[in-house]
Amino acid sequence: METAIFWGLSFCAVAAALAVVFLRQAVNGVMSLLALMLVMAGLYLLLGAQLVALFQLIVYAGAVLVLFVLVVMLLNLERKPARPLLYPGKPAVASLLALCGAGFAAILRWAPPPGGGPMGGAVKPAPPIEQLAIDLFTERLLIFELTSVLLLAAAVGAIVMSRKAGDLS
Amino acid sequence: MNPDCLWLLLAPPALGFLVNGLMGRRLPASITAAVALAAVGLPLAVALGFLLEMTAAPPEARVVATSLYTWLSDGDFQVRVGLLLDPLAMVMSLVVLGIGFLIHIYSVGYMEGDVGYRRFFAYMNLFVFFMLLLVLADNLVLTFCGWEGVGLCSYLLIGFWHERKSACDAGRKAFIVNRVGDFGFILGILLTITAFQTVDYGELAEIAATAPGDASPIIALMVLLIFMGAMGKSAQFPLHVWLPDAMEGPTPVSALIHGATMVNAGVYLMCRLSPLLNRCPEVLLVIAVLGLVTALYAALAALGQRDLKRILAYSTISQIGFMFVAVGSGMYALGIFHLVTHGIFKGLLFLAAGAVIHTLGGEQDLGRMGGLFREIPAVAVAFLAGLLALAGVFPLAGFFSKDAILWGGFQRFGASFWIVSLSGALLTALYCGKLFGVFFGPRRDEGPPHRPGALLIWPPAVLALGALIAGVLGLPMFAQDTLLSRFLGFASPAVASGQGHELEVIMTVFQGMVIPAFLAASAYLFVRRRRRMEELERAFPRAAAFLADGFGLDKLNALLLATPLRGAARFSARIIDNRIIDGAVNGVGWAAMRAGRLLALLQTGELRHYALSILAGAVALLGAALYAAGIF
Amino acid sequence: MAPIFQDVNLYCLLPELVLLTGAVVLLFVRGAGRGSAALPVAATTVIVALAAVPLLWGERAVGFGGMIVKDNGALLAQALLLITALVSFAAAADALPERKNNGEYYSLLLFSLVGMGIMTAAGDLLVIFLGMEILALSLYVLVGFLKVVRAGMEGAVKYFLLGSVASAVFLLGLALTYGATGSTQLVAFTAPATMPALLPAAAVLLVVGLGFKIAAPPFHMWAPDVYEGAPISVATYISVAPKIAAFVVLLRLAGESAGPGREALTGAFVFMSVAGMAVGNLAALRQTSLVRMLAYSGIAQAAYILIGLPALSAGGAAAVSFYLLVYMFMNLGAFASLAHLSRRRTGTLRIDDLAGLASRAPGHAFALAVFMIALTGIPPTGGFFAKFYVFKAGIQAGYLGVVLVAVVATVVSCFYYLRVVMVMYGEEGGAGLRGLPAGVTMLGAAIGVMVVMTILTGILPERFLQAASAAFPLLAAGM
Amino acid sequence: MTLYHFLGLGLLLFAIGAAGFVIRNNAVVLLLCIEIMLNAVNLILASFARYLYGAEGQIFIFIIMTVAAAEAAVGLGIVIALHRGHGTLAMNRIKDLKG
Structure with missing residues (x-):
């Protein structure tokens, strides 16, 4: 059953990612990305990471993508005639890169596990959410604080950038 | 001798540069000149003081060394900023400062009224500073420091008159060709450090004396690489191409940098490394052969020139070739001897040539010069003295040094070597004779001459005096240790000498007669039969018609002698220089520019291409890493 | 249960805290132009942070369970970064328009300094990543800060998009590191x-992620475009600061790696180094714009520094940090001179515009000439010893081939560096560049200091070198 | 399924995002492609956490999500300013700087 869900979700994820890349209209791309986010949330659940799945929905799907939609609407990108966004010859490059990814994955899959590494199956128990919180605020306190600095800098940057050119603040 | 005073040699030129370079615009020209002169005169006085003490001291105690501070250290490896004034450095400093001082005086007159007056003296002082640094350094790295510095000054001074495109090109060419040599020099230094963990001359000499036999190949490679640097700086075949073009610079520059001092730095460096050289006879042979090839080749090329200064430039190349012959024969003192005498008479020739050019209002073409003796007798006498010295006529300076070099080459490498070097000397006499045409015969220029002022006459006159008497340093003749070589005290590789004094005396007398004869013949041809010689030159393709025309004996002589030589000269000057070597230099530059353009084409401005570069680079590195780790 | 605030030791982040405070304060500084308090506040903040550096020197303050290690290497890098920031402030005072509110500009610059301070002191890849992101996000915005300038926006968007890809690749590396080692x-x-x-x-x-920051080929293509598009004060900053930070990270990475990871790193370093020397030098040859020439020159310089990384055992760490020090002085000086000459100009400054500068502004010309000579690596400037040491380390570690390429590359670089000198000292009355500022300006003073330091590092390199080798003693000993 | 299934999926998604970055032209879509890459990294981290090491990996994911959000905010700001200045988001038309 799990295997079937995995393959189903994988198929959806790849399809959604390809849709982002190949759909002409930006808004369709954003919607496909939304689909990808949802599928990812499913995958996280499959991996026993419920909290991550939750955040994926709230932060990504809820906040980030809404921002994208907003910008796409704001800039009225839809009204532009749909110019060919795909360059002839470039699919070759794309497939090459995709092949690299697939090849790399294949290597990981079939390469002899050095020193008898884990081949899967031996799943670590999903940690309690409480443990995550403790980790985050003890061992990983610094990165938590740093993300707040990052967000502050990003906020300042975003404000500077989106203000009209001649504006004084 | 107080080692703490050594810095007094270096500080004044540096100060002179700073004063003239940074504040010069606010100073009147006279102060600029005074500062520049003092910046060279003071250290000259100091150096003379050291010389007095040094000659009085016993030979073991003739080294003044001081270490200002440790420049950098890394474990056992140290580079100090240390100055070393031994007899070799003493002689070299005196050449630099003595000739330099005279040339500075000359420049005060020569550059008068030039827009770049202040700039000129600032550069000249800077040059003297770097040259002294090169000479006084007690290790390879510090020498390299001065080496690059003089290169930079040379580059700036060749291109001094930037309005002329040719001057800029010449400056660039000089720099590029020198870089090729420096490439070897740097590698040599790095190799020295890796192999011996030191760059100090004293320590290197010890290593040369004590290192086991299997170190010899490394030492040979090291010296060869450094010799590459010397070839560039001293304009040896095939890295000589920059020097004739360097004549685009003002004449005092040609005299100081491209005649008397900087171009000799390679010879000096090789003498510095003589303890190492003594260990590798193969390298000595290479140096000697290359020097000989250069000497012969450049003398031929000089014969084919029409430009006064270019003749002198080729002649410089040729004479430095002779110095390398001496070095390659293991006769380092001889090399230095020739360096000194050549410095004097070549400085003289350039200065006098400058006065001639000044008289003719900037004309440098030999074809428009003639009969100037009556106009500028003082200059002419000085010039002629320089020519006689250059050709090697007894008893002028060049005679002693060249004679000794020819004998040294004979002793070391045998008769065939001697014959080739003798022909080089004879060719020298020939092109010297050609220059007689400048002063004798009918006037060929138009317009009134601009008579040179006293400042343009006295420095060459003093140098002419030097050219007359500098041969004293090579006395007594036919002895192993002359005045100079005793002072210098080099250890030379042992030479199995079977020949006695008699042969040496015979050869000297022979040379002493045949060289003036050639000079006289050539002078005769180029003064009396000058028009014929020129016709000959023009009609060279139709040499048969010439024969049919029926000249007298002198004409036949001219034909037999001059035509093949002229052909060869033209060939070496025009074909080898312009096509092959210039072609190589330009070709590399062209290829680099093409590659640059190609790369700039890749820089399309399009984001996708940039992103592709990043991602493809990542994939390539990833593939290589996985492959190397044995995962593929 | 573990105590909540375990092993925090904020002391080790003292300079970053100062900078952060300044950055926040600056957000509230109003007013524009010369009268604005923004520049004094920012400069004071940086100077206070700089004062904290000697306070921490030699203490090897460790905080957050080893995630931050303020050792001497981090402090040395931090000092260089703060000095860089000060010089770029001096340039910004001239380059930014009068009307604009500059508080945010300086605030973002301080944020980027915080990011780099974190990067250089981090012992954990995720912390490094966060530092890089703080740095990067601030810089993207700074590049496009003058939004009216088309080129500025183009530079910003290119920098942003490519930088994001590079950090995604870095993250993938981080994820794989986690997978490999836990x-x-x-x-x-x-x-x-x-x-x-x-x-x-x-x-x-x-x-790859770090190579993007130091502009090493093939990850370099953003650099010339971004430098050209950015305000000159920002270009000055980008050409030096992120490189220093990224090189410190690379040093630590190289110092900590072993086995197959080490081999891969070595291969990557050698590849980027050789490619950088080729691309940087050859492309710089035919540039007419001074800033683009300097951009390519920076690519080449980074490539020389890269030689020291695989040669850590042979004193490479000291060589690299010494080179970084000298690079800061000479490159910063070159860019600051450029900023000084091109202020209030529209369009980029071409090399030919410098014609005859020596006669009109001898001081500026002399300074620029010193920087060019130092960048070429001619003694007695610091540039010579920087190269010398890196080459020496390279040869001793057995990378003779790379050093050979580097020496050839140095020869090639003479063409374009000395061309600038030739042009300046060339025609007595060139056409361009009228109306240079007279008198002593802040930027002029900064350039003067850079000149002195560039020469001083060549005349008295010993002291600086000792500081550099003291900065990464563990790396030198451990390899 | 095993760890390798998830790794393979993650790497494939990363490659698709990278490929999209190379072939697409619209600045907003390029941002979307970057988001795909970041999500792929997150998936890889989550699978390592699940199969090998436990909780830590999840914390990394939170951090990366935050970073992605910050990047998106700044990126969209830049895109808006770009659209104002250049009137287009087609990156192949924004190439004044080159050479």
Whole structure:
């Protein structure tokens, strides 16, 4: 059953990612990305990471993508005639890169596990959410604080950038 | 001798540069000149003081060394900023400062009224500073420091008159060709450090004396690489191409940098490394052969020139070739001897040539010069003295040094070597004779001459005096240790000498007669039969018609002698220089520019291409890493 | 349960805290132009942060369970970064328009300094990543700060998009490191790994992210465009600061790696180095714009520095940090001179515009000439010893081929560096560049200091070198 | 399924995002492609956490999500300013700087 869900979700994820890349209209791309986010949330659940799945929905799907939609609407990108966004010859490059990814994955899959590494199956128990919180605020306190600095800098940057050119603040 | 005073040699030129370079615009020209002169005169006085003490001291105690501070250290490896004034450095400093001082005086007159007056003296002082640094350094790295510095000054001074495109090109060419040599020099230094963990001359000499036999190949490679640097700086075949073009610079520059001092730095460096050289006879042979090839080749090329200064430039190349012959024969003192005498008479020739050019209002073409003796007798006498010295006529300076070099080459490498070097000397006499045409015969220029002022006459006159008497340093003749070589005290590789004094005396007398004869013949041809010689030159393709025309004996002589030589000269000057070597230099530059353009084409401005570069680079590195780790 | 605030030790982040405070204060500074308090506040903040550096020197303050290690290397780098910031402030005072509110500009610059301070002191890849992101996000905005300038926006968007890709690649490397070793700490590279096969891949991907920051080919293509598009004060900053920070990270990464990861790193370094020397020098040859020439020159310089990384055992760490020090002085000086000459100009400054500068502004010309000579690597400037040391380390570690390429590349570089000198000292009355500022300006003073330091590092390199080798003693000893 | 299934999926998604970055032209879509890459990294981290090491990996994911959000905010700001200045988001038309 799990295997079937995995393959189903994988198929959806790849399809959604390809849709982002190949759909002409930006808004369709954003919607496909939304689909990808949802599928990812499913995958996280499959991996026993419920909290991550939750955040994926709230932060990504809820906040980030809404921002994208907003910008796409704001800039009225839809009204532009749909110019060919795909360059002839470039699919070759794309497939090459995709092949690299697939090849790399294949290597990981079939390469002899050095020193008898884990081949899967031996799943670590999903940690309690409480443990995550403790980790985050003890061992990983610094990165938590740093993300707040990052967000502050990003906020300042975003404000500077989106203000009209001649504006004084 | 107080080692703490050594810095007094270096500080004044540096100060002179700073004063003239940074504040010069606010100073009147006279102060600029005074500062520049003092910046060279003071250290000259100091150096003379050291010389007095040094000659009085016993030979073991003739080294003044001081270490200002440790420049950098890394474990056992140290580079100090240390100055070393031994007899070799003493002689070299005196050449630099003595000739330099005279040339500075000359420049005060020569550059008068030039827009770049202040700039000129600032550069000249800077040059003297770097040259002294090169000479006084007690290790390879510090020498390299001065080496690059003089290169930079040379580059700036060749291109001094930037309005002329040719001057800029010449400056660039000089720099590029020198870089090729420096490439070897740097590698040599790095190799020295890796192999011996030191760059100090004293320590290197010890290593040369004590290192086991299997170190010899490394030492040979090291010296060869450094010799590459010397070839560039001293304009040896095939890295000589920059020097004739360097004549685009003002004449005092040609005299100081491209005649008397900087171009000799390679010879000096090789003498510095003589303890190492003594260990590798193969390298000595290479140096000697290359020097000989250069000497012969450049003398031929000089014969084919029409430009006064270019003749002198080729002649410089040729004479430095002779110095390398001496070095390659293991006769380092001889090399230095020739360096000194050549410095004097070549400085003289350039200065006098400058006065001639000044008289003719900037004309440098030999074809428009003639009969100037009556106009500028003082200059002419000085010039002629320089020519006689250059050709090697007894008893002028060049005679002693060249004679000794020819004998040294004979002793070391045998008769065939001697014959080739003798022909080089004879060719020298020939092109010297050609220059007689400048002063004798009918006037060929138009317009009134601009008579040179006293400042343009006295420095060459003093140098002419030097050219007359500098041969004293090579006395007594036919002895192993002359005045100079005793002072210098080099250890030379042992030479199995079977020949006695008699042969040496015979050869000297022979040379002493045949060289003036050639000079006289050539002078005769180029003064009396000058028009014929020129016709000959023009009609060279139709040499048969010439024969049919029926000249007298002198004409036949001219034909037999001059035509093949002229052909060869033209060939070496025009074909080898312009096509092959210039072609190589330009070709590399062209290829680099093409590659640059190609790369700039890749820089399309399009984001996708940039992103592709990043991602493809990542994939390539990833593939290589996985492959190397044995995962593929 | 573990105590909540375990082993925090904020002391080790003292300079960053100062900078952060300044950055926040600056957000509230109003007013524009010369009268604005923004510049004094920002400069004071940086100077206070700089004062904190000697306070921490030699203490090796460790905080947050080893995630931050303020050792001497981090402090040396931090000092360089803060000095860079000060010089770029001096340039900004001239370059930014009068009307604009500059508080945010300086605030973002301080944020980027915080990011780099974190990067250089971090012992954990995730912390490094966060530092890089703080740095990067601030810089993207700074590049496009003058939004009215088309080129500025183009530079910003290119920098942003490419930078994001590079950090995504870096993140992939981070993820693989985690997969291989179960940790993201730098020391994990030497620990036994669960999946050692992943380590080489992880190392290479991390290098891609950092290679982007130092503009090493093939990850360099953003650099010329961004430098040209950005305000000159920002270009000055970008050409030096992120490189220093990224090189410190690379030093630590190289110092901590072992086994196959180390081999992969070495290969990547050698590749980027050779490519950088080729691309940087050849492309610089035919540039007419001074800033683009300097951009390519920076690519070449980074490539020379890269030689020291695989040669850590042979004193490479000291060589690299010494080179960084000298690079800061000479490159900063060159860019500051450029800023000084091109202020209030529209369009980029071409090399030919410098014609005859020597006669009109001898001081400026002399300064620029010193920087060019130093960048070429001609003694007696610091540039010579920087190269000398790196080359020496390279040869001793057995990278003779790379050093050979580097020496050839140095020869080639003479063409374009000395061309600038030739042009300046060339025609007595060139046409361009009228109306240079007279008198002593802040930027002029900064340039003067850079000149003195560039020469001083060549005349008295010993002291600086000692500081540099004291900065990374563990690396030198451990390899 | 095993760890390798998830790794393979993650790497494939990363490659698709990278490929999209190379072939697409619209600045907003390029941002979307970057988001795909970041999500792929997250998936890889989650699978390592699940199969090998436990909780830590999840914390990394939170951090990366935050970073992605910050990047998106700044990126969209830049895109808006770009659209104002250049009137287009087609990156192949924004190439004044080159050479």
